[in-house]
Structures are given as C-alpha cells and as structure tokens.
Amino acid sequence: xxIPHIGGRRATLxxxxxxxxxxxxxxxxxxxxxxxADEAMERHLKTGFIASSDTxxxxxxxxxxxxxxxxxxSGLTAVYAADLTRKSLWxxxxxxxxxxxxxxxxxxxxKLGQAMMGDVVQTETNPVFxxxxxxxxxxxxxxxxxxxxxxxxxxLQTNTNVKSGQVIIRWTGAxxxxxxxxxxxxxxxxxxxxxxxxxEPLAFDLDWEGITHTDEEMITFHSTTAGDYxxxxxxxxxxxNTIIKFASELKSVEFNPGExxxxxxxxxxxxxxALEIVPVYEEEPPLQAxxxxxxxxxxxxxxxxxVRVHQVDGEKxxxxxxxxxxxx
Numbered sequence: 001x002x003i004p005h006i007g008g009r010r011a012t013l014x015x016x017x018x019x020x021x022x023x024x025x026x027x028x029x030x031x032x033x034x035x036x037a038d039e040a041m042e043r044h045l046k047t048g049f050i051a052s053s054d055t056x057x058x059x060x061x062x063x064x065x066x067x068x069x070x071x072x073x074s075g076l077t078a079v080y081a082a083d084l085t086r087k088s089l090w091x092x093x094x095x096x097x098x099x100x101x102x103x104x105x106x107x108x109x110x111k112l113g114q115a116m117m118g119d120v121v122q123t124e125t126n127p128v129f130x131x132x133x134x135x136x137x138x139x140x141x142x143x144x145x146x147x148x149x150x151x152x153x154x155x156l157q158t159n160t161n162v163k164s165g166q167v168i169i170r171w172t173g174a175x176x177x178x179x180x181x182x183x184x185x186x187x188x189x190x191x192x193x194x195x196x197x198x199x200e201p202l203a204f205d206l207d208w209e210g211i212t213h214t215d216e217e218m219i220t221f222h223s224t225t226a227g228d229y230x231x232x233x234x235x236x237x238x239x240x241n242t243i244i245k246f247a248s249e250l251k252s253v254e255f256n257p258g259e260x261x262x263x264x265x266x267x268x269x270x271x272x273x274a275l276e277i278v279p280v281y282e283e284e285p286p287l288q289a290x291x292x293x294x295x296x297x298x299x300x301x302x303x304x305x306x307v308r309v310h311q312v313d314g315e316k317x318x319x320x321x322x323x324x325x326x327x328x
Contacts, residue, residue, distance in 0.1 A: 001020065001021070001022070001093065002017070002020045002021045003021065003023065003024065003025055003050070003052075004016070004021055004024045004025070005024065005025035005028065005052075005054055006025065006028070006030060006031070006033045006036055006177070007028065007030050007054050009178070009179055010036075010177055010178055011024075013039060013040055013043055013045065016043075016045055016047075018045070018046050018047065021047060022047065022048055022093055022094050022095075022096050022118075023047055023048035023049055023050045023093070023096055023098055023320065024036065024037065024040055024047050024048075024049060024050075025049075025050055025051065025052055025054065025100075026049040026050065026051055026100050026318050027051035027052075027075040027100055027101075027102055027227075027316070027318075028051065028052050028053060028054035028055075028074060028075055029053055029054055029055045029063050029064075029065065029070045029071070029072060029073065029074040029075075030054060030069065030070060030071065030072075030181075030226065031071055031072055031174055031181055031226030031227040031228065032072070032102070032174075032226065032227030032228050032272075032316065033227060034227070034272065034308070034318065035177070035271060035272055036177075037049050037148075037306070037318065038145075038148035038149075039148070041145075041147055041148035041304055041306075041321065042147070042148050044302070046096075046120070046304075046323055046326055047096070047321075048096030048097075048098050048099075048117070048118050048320030048321070049098070049099065049100050049306065049318045049319070049320050049321075050075075050077040050098050050099070050100045051074075051075025051076055051077055051100030051101055051102065051103075051318075052074065052075055052076075052077055052100075053074035053075070054074070055070055055074065060074075061074060061076055061103070062074070065205040065206050066206075067206075068180055068182045068206075068224065069179065069180065071181075071182055071205060071206065071224065071226040071228075072102075072205050072226055072227075072228045073102070073103050073205065074103060075100055075101060075102050075103055076100070076101050076103055076105070077098055077099075077100055078098065078099050078100070078101065078107075078108070078317075079092045079093070079097065079098050080092055080097040080098070080116065080117075081097070095118050095119070096117070096118025096119075096320045096321075097116060097117065097118045097119075097320070098117075098118065098320055099117060099317060099318060099319045099320055100317065100318050101315070101316065101317040101318075102228070102314075102315050102316045102317070103315070104135075104136045104137070104311065104313075104315035104316075104317070105136060106133065106134070106135055106136055106309055106311070106315065106317040107132075107133065107134035108132075108133055108307065108309060108317050108319055109130070109131070109132040109133075110129065110130075110131055110306070110307045110319040110322065111129065111130045111322075112127050112128070112129050112130070112322050112324075113128075115322060116322075117306070117307075117319045117320040117321065117322055118320040118321070118322070119322055119323070120323040120324075120326045121322060121323065121324055121325075122324075122325055123324060123325065124300055125298075126294050126295055126296055126298045127294070127295050127298060127305070127322075127324060128292055128293070128294045129144065129292065129293050129294075129295075129305065129322070130291075130292050131144070131154070131289070131290070131291055131292075131293065131307055132288075132289070132290045133288060133289045133290075133307075133309050133317075134287065134288050135287045135288065135289075135309065135311050136287075136311065136313075136315065137287070137311040137312055137313040137315060138284045138285045138286065138287060138311065138312045139156050139285050139286060139287065139288075139289055139309065139310075139311055139312075140156070140285060140310050140311060140312045141153055141154075141156070141308070141309070141310040142154045142156065142289050142291075142307065142308075142309050142310075143307065143308045143309075143310075144293055144305055144306070144307055145305065145306050145307075145308060146295065146303060146304070146305050147303050147304060151295065151305070152293050154289060154291050154293070156285045156286060156289060157281060157283075157285050158283070159281060159282060159283035160261070160281060161281065161282040161283070162260070162261055162279045162280065162281060162282070163279075163280045163281065163282050164258065165197070165235055165236055165237060165238075166233070166234065166235050166236075166280040167234050167236070167244070167257040167260055167277065167278070167279065167280065168202070168231055168232070168233050168234070168276075168277075168278040168279075168280060169189065169231055169232050169234065169244075169246055169275070169276070169277055169278075170202060170203075170229050170230065170231025170232070170275075170276050170278060170314075171185045171223070171225060171229070171230060171231065171250075171251075171273075171274065171275045171276070172225050172227065172228065172229045172230075172272065172273065172274055172276075173225055173227065173268055173270050173271055173272050173273025173274060174225065174226050174227045174270065174271040174272065174273070175270055175271065176270075176271065177271055181226050181227075181271070182224035182225065182226050183224060183225050183226070183250070183268075183270060183271075183273060184223075184224050184248075184249070184250075185223045185224065185225060185230065185248050185250055186221065186222045186223055186224075186248060186249075187220070187221065187246065187247050187248030187249070187250075188218055188219060188220045188221070188246075188247055188248075189218070189219040189221075189232065189234070189244060189245065189246050189247075190217060190218050190219075190244070190245050190247070191217055191218075191236060191238070191242065191243070191244050191245075192242070192243045192245075193238060193239065193241040193242045193243060194236050194237060194238025194239070194242035194243075194244075195216045195217070195236060195237045195238065196214065196215070196216050196217065196218075196219065196234065196235075196236055197235040197236055197237055198234075198235035199211060199214050199219050199232055199233065199234050199235070200232070200233045201221075201230075201231075201232060201233075202229070202230065202231035202232060202233055202313075202314065203228065203229050203230055203231060203313065203314035204223060204230050205228065205230070206224070208222065209221075209222050209223050209224065209230070210222065210223075211232070219232060219234070227271070227272060228314065229314040231276075231314075233280070234257075236257060238257070238258070239258075240256070240258060241256075242256060242257060242258065243255070243256060244256075244257050246275065246277075250268050250270075250273070250275075251266055251268055251275045253266055253275060253277070255277055260277055260278075260279045261279055262279065263276055263277065263278045263279070264276065264277040284312070285312065298324075300325065301325065302323075302324065302325045302326050302327060303323075303324050303325070304321035304322065304323045304324065304326070305321055305322050305324070306318060306319050306320065306321040306322070307319040
C-alpha cells in the first residue's frame with residue numbers, strides 16, 4: 001500500500017495506481033490539505049481520504065506540534081471494518097471505507113442507499129444521500145462537496161439570536177503547498193469607541209503562539225496556520241459607534257461588531273487562506289446532525305461526493321467520497 005501525502009515534501013498525483021493507493025492523506029501533523037483531496041477529485045481519481053500522524057516520534061495518533069514543519073496536532077483515521085482484525089481492516093482499506101479527523105473522535109456516516117463512503121454506485125436518477133454526524137463539540141458546518149466544489153451546507157443554527165458584546169475573529173490558510181507552509185498571521189486587534197473586557201485564544205497550536213499582550217484597547221498575538229484555524233474570542237463593551245480593527249501583514253479589516261449577525265469571510269490569495277468574522281449566538285449549535293440531501297442538478301455524468309465536518313472548536317472530519325457512475 002502506498003499513501004500519497006503532503007509531508008515535508010508533497011506527493012504528486014501525476015502517476016497514481018488505485019490498486020496500490022486506496023486513499024490519500026488529507027491531514028497530518030504537517031497541516032490540513034483539503035486542496036490535495038480536491039485535486040484528486042479534479043483529476044478523476046478513485047481514492048479515499050484519511051488523516052494520520054506522519055511524523056517520527058513513535059506515537060501514532062498522539063503527536064503534537066513542535067516546529068514550523070510539524071505544525072499541528074496529528075490526525076486520526078476511522079475505519080468501517082467488520083471487526084478489529086488485520087484481515088478486516090485491510091479489506092476495509094481496499095474498499096476505501098475510511099475517513100479522517102483532526103484527532104477529534106467525530107463519528108461520521110455518509111451513505112447513498114446501501115452504499116457507503118468509498119463505494120462506487122451506478123445510477124441515472126438523482127442521488128439522495130444520508131449523512132449522520134456525532135461531534136465532540138458543537139457543529140458549525142456539515143457540508144457536501146461534489147467534484148471538489150462545495151455543493152450544500154446543512155443548516156445547523158436554529159436560534160440565530162446573536163449575543164451582544166461578543167465576537168470571534170479567526171483565520172486560516174497556508175503559505176505554500178510545499179515545505180515550511182506556515183502562514184504568518186501575527187498582528188493586533190484594536191477597538192475604538194469601546195473597551196475590550198476579555199479575550200480567549202482559539203486553537204493556537206505551537207507553544208510560542210498565542211496572545212502576547214492585552215489591555216482595554218489592544219490585543220497583540222503571534223499566530224501561524226498550516227491550513228488549520230487560529231482565532232480570538234473577544235468580549236467587549238461599546239455602542240453603535242464601536243469599531244474593531246484586525247491588522248496583520250496579510251489582511252486588515254475594520255468592522256462594527258454590533259452589526260455582525262452572520263459570518264463574514266475575507267479570502268486571502270494563498271492556499272485556502274481567509275480571515276473570518278463570526279458572531280456568537282445565544283444558543284450553541286447542536287453536537288449531532290442527521291439529514292438527507294438530493295442532488296437535483298445531477299446530470300448522470302461520473303462524479304464524486306464527500307462530506308466535511310467543521311466544529312466550533314476548529315476540529316474537522318472528512319469522509320471518503322462516494323463515486324457515481326465511475327468507470328474502472
């Protein structure tokens with residue numbers, strides 16, 4: 001078995017053997033690489049997705065960030081196998097009945113009728129998918145991707161009343177698809193016509209990252225991302241004239257926090273880079289989700305679908321695809 005992956009040096013998909021490589025790596029201690037999975041879908045490759053450690057510490061599944069190369073906590077691979085034996089695991093691997101998580105033990109089930117993630121289905125009718133998720137923290141997004149593009153995001157927030165005096169600023173992305181991919185977001189947050197009451201860091205990874213200073217008017221921080229999220233949960237006091245400014249070398253944004261009623265996303269022209277301003281709702285989203293989705297735009301051509309889960313704590317999971325009308 002060969003597992004193409006994005007470690008210190010990235011794999012190429014120019015030469016790919018589906019029999020030898022039933023899946024590729026979407027996440028490891030080196031970062032998050034959904035772009036790699038989407039590239040495989042664009043190339044029309046029949047392959048599943050896993051997450052792993054990809055390090056040399058001898059602690060598979062329990063590796064922590066230590067450098068700009070090994071920059072995030074390691075991932076885990078979940079396997080739908082008949083039982084916990086080598087034979088059953090190997091059979092499940094070959095059938096791509098696997099998914100990856102960013103170390104959180106998220107339960108994810110993605111099916112089309114009797115077919116499950118990794119399977120190939122022949123159909124001329126609109127596919128109707130069943131998705132079930134059991135999270136380890138409140139779920140922010142449960143999304144279906146088709147041919148590497150987002151197709152559907154399931155509504156999770158039933159109570160959209162926003163808490164006043166709170167806002168989340170977070171950021172993500174990588175500098176490059178190659179080695180030393182960390183994207184430096186270090187900067188500051190300032191407030192005018194208001195006051196910072198409290199701040200908590202969100203999902204900082206490396207020991208030397210985090211908040212470096214905070215007072216009533218300013219927060220300074222050091223942060224790099226490798227496809228993962230970092231962020232700040234801010235409590236503030238103010239009025240309709242309050243302005244919060246986020247400033248780094250990558251992006252600067254000013255906004256009135258009282259007007260943030262839905263997520264605002266500002267793309268940064270690097271690898272999946274973006275700054276996001278996120279409201280805090282009075283009621284947390286659910287820990288679980290269960291729904292069906294019909295692709296009414298299905299045209300009968302070969303394609304593939306997969307699910308991405310994103311929790312409010314930054315943890316993620318990706319299913320292996322279900323392949324429709326795929327030709328061997």
